[in-house]
Amino acid sequence: MCIITYVPAADTNRDINIATWTIGAFFPSANLLRALFLTFNEFSVLCHGTKVASYPGGWDVYGSCIAYLIIQSVLLATFLVAYDSGWRPAVLGRKKHKAQELEETDDVDPAVYPEAVRVEQCKDELRVLHATKAFGLNVAVQDVSFGVPKGETFALLGPNGAGKSTTIGLIRGDTRPSEGQSDILIEDTSIISHRAAARSNLGVCPQFDAMDQMTAIEHLRFYARARGVPNVEHNVEQVLHAVGLAPFKSRMAGKLSGGNKRKLSLGIALIGNPSVVLLDEPSSGMDAASKRVMWRTLRAVSAGRSLVLTTHSMEEADALADRAGIMARKMLALGTSDQLRKKHGDAYHVHLVHRNAPNTSESEMNNIKAFIQRTFPGAVTEERVFHGQLRFSVPNDRTAGYDDTPEILDKSGTVTSASPAHASSRTGISALFAELEASKEKLGFEYYSVSQATLDQVFLSIVNKHNVMEENYVREHPKAKGTVLQRLGRGVKDRVHLCF
Numbered sequence: 001m002c003i004i005t006y007v008p009a010a011d012t013n014r015d016i017n018i019a020t021w022t023i024g025a026f027f028p029s030a031n032l033l034r035a036l037f038l039t040f041n042e043f044s045v046l047c048h049g050t051k052v053a054s055y056p057g058g059w060d061v062y063g064s065c066i067a068y069l070i071i072q073s074v075l076l077a078t079f080l081v082a083y084d085s086g087w088r089p090a091v092l093g094r095k096k097h098k099a100q101e102l103e104e105t106d107d108v109d110p111a112v113y114p115e116a117v118r119v120e121q122c123k124d125e126l127r128v129l130h131a132t133k134a135f136g137l138n139v140a141v142q143d144v145s146f147g148v149p150k151g152e153t154f155a156l157l158g159p160n161g162a163g164k165s166t167t168i169g170l171i172r173g174d175t176r177p178s179e180g181q182s183d184i185l186i187e188d189t190s191i192i193s194h195r196a197a198a199r200s201n202l203g204v205c206p207q208f209d210a211m212d213q214m215t216a217i218e219h220l221r222f223y224a225r226a227r228g229v230p231n232v233e234h235n236v237e238q239v240l241h242a243v244g245l246a247p248f249k250s251r252m253a254g255k256l257s258g259g260n261k262r263k264l265s266l267g268i269a270l271i272g273n274p275s276v277v278l279l280d281e282p283s284s285g286m287d288a289a290s291k292r293v294m295w296r297t298l299r300a301v302s303a304g305r306s307l308v309l310t311t312h313s314m315e316e317a318d319a320l321a322d323r324a325g326i327m328a329r330k331m332l333a334l335g336t337s338d339q340l341r342k343k344h345g346d347a348y349h350v351h352l353v354h355r356n357a358p359n360t361s362e363s364e365m366n367n368i369k370a371f372i373q374r375t376f377p378g379a380v381t382e383e384r385v386f387h388g389q390l391r392f393s394v395p396n397d398r399t400a401g402y403d404d405t406p407e408i409l410d411k412s413g414t415v416t417s418a419s420p421a422h423a424s425s426r427t428g429i430s431a432l433f434a435e436l437e438a439s440k441e442k443l444g445f446e447y448y449s450v451s452q453a454t455l456d457q458v459f460l461s462i463v464n465k466h467n468v469m470e471e472n473y474v475r476e477h478p479k480a481k482g483t484v485l486q487r488l489g490r491g492v493k494d495r496v497h498l499c500f
């Protein structure tokens with residue numbers, strides 16, 4: 001339009017040709033547009049002076065468009081294949097840099113470093129090495145390292161915005177790390193430099209079910225063919241049975257229940273029998289019963305594979321994972337549930353109910369509080385007493401809290417001192433029970449329960465310790481005191497496991 005408006009009429013044809021050839025050299029769509037102009041002889045592009053061009057294959061007719069499109073197809077297809085296989089021109093190379101610096105300045109759980117060292121040399125099916133990803137100035141994942149050997153389920157936990165999905169994106173090869181030292185190896189093949197080869201051993205169950213207008217079995221066949229599985233029918237049947245979808249195989253995917261849709265997503269991830277499977281919130285949106293069916297399915301399919309699971313449900317992580325990593329941008333803590341409990345939730349939580357509840361007097365409750373302070377040094381008692389009920393937590397290693405002559409309550413209710421030998425024996429859950437039983441009658445509490453820290457409490461304890469803020473919270477509440485999780489933590493009540 002600009003050419004027609006501003007260029008003298010005698011030069012219009014020449015300038016339209018120059019413009020469409022120049023733009024067409026870079027954009028395939030410009031060649032299609034020129035071909036359209038030629039077809040309808042728009043702006044008289046098909047005319048040579050007063051005559052219509054006689055040979056359609058000429059350079060100034062369709063020849064230039066066809067030649068440009070052929071060259072562009074070859075170049076772009078080559079670039080696409082190269083890009084997909086992980087190749088990058090040197091100028092776009094990732095910055096060589098500073099994982100070492102990050103390590104030296106970080107203040108994280110000491111268990112994280114041995115894992116980073118172990119994963120450098122081990123033969124785990126999945127190895128994440130110094131994964132780092134920044135979006136502009138926002139560092140979403142910083143120097144995260146972990147390995148998942150065959151047969152292990154690893155749970156990646158963290159608050160919203162902690163970088164879990166970004167880590168999964170890095171493992172999938174969809175997101176490229178920002179740092180030169182980062183690498184992700186699947187069966188010793190780098191997803192960064194050999195994406196297609198590494199992905200042949202990787203299955204992904206995404207957070208949201210991506211279903212098409214096909215039945216369950218058609219979905220599995222489609223993905224089996226797309227992955228180049230040799231014996232499609234056999235593989236599909238195996239997967240249908242493994243995930244328990246055989247009775248629904250002929251149902252349209254859109255008409256499956258929420259739980260069965262998740263199972264179909266899991267089935268798609270298992271097509272081709274990959275050795276590493278990523279599960280992004282596998283039971284999100286499922287009710288309690290379906291969740292448990294899903295967990296059973298996951299346990300059944302986990303044998304002989306490395307599973308990485310992201311979840312917000314500590315219960316799920318506790319039920320499925322052999323090890324868990326708690327992250328908020330960087331890895332904050334890592335270990336088995338028991339190791340994490342021991343390190344970050346090493347306390348027994350006790351819940352007492354007085355026999356006169358709910359009409360208990362203040363002095364009766366004060367007596368119990370005084371008993372707790374005397375008998376369990378280091379115990380933390382909740383300030384509020386709920387109608388004759390009281391909660392307190394006792395550090396597991398209570399020996400450390402005793403002085404040389406600790407006090408205990410004898411049968412007559414008077415305070416006596418214990419020998420050091422007695423003190424050293426008063427550790428562990430059995431000693432806790434013994435002390436509670438010995439004083440139960442005198443102090444008048446009728447029921448009590450003792451539970452270990454849950455993974456929820458461990459999680460809260462870790463993120464509180466590291467002062468982790470939920471994403472956007474600072475922006476919206478600049479004057480807020482403490483982390484969101486601290487505030488949540490104040491409301492969290494201990495769970496009761498053993499009742500007497």
Ligand SMILES: Nc1ncnc2c1ncn2[C@@H]1O[C@H](COP(=O)(O)OP(=O)(O)OP(=O)(O)O)[C@@H](O)[C@H]1O
Pocket residue numbers: 135138139140158159160161162163164165166167471
């Ligand atoms: N494509 C992107 N562009 C810019 N920033 C991004 C992008 N993807 C993620 N981020 C940022 O990276 C950080 C980590 O996000 P991520 O989605 O990995 O967290 P998450 O732990 O998976 O959170 P959630 O549990 O809520 O899913 C966030 O601050 C997010 O805003």
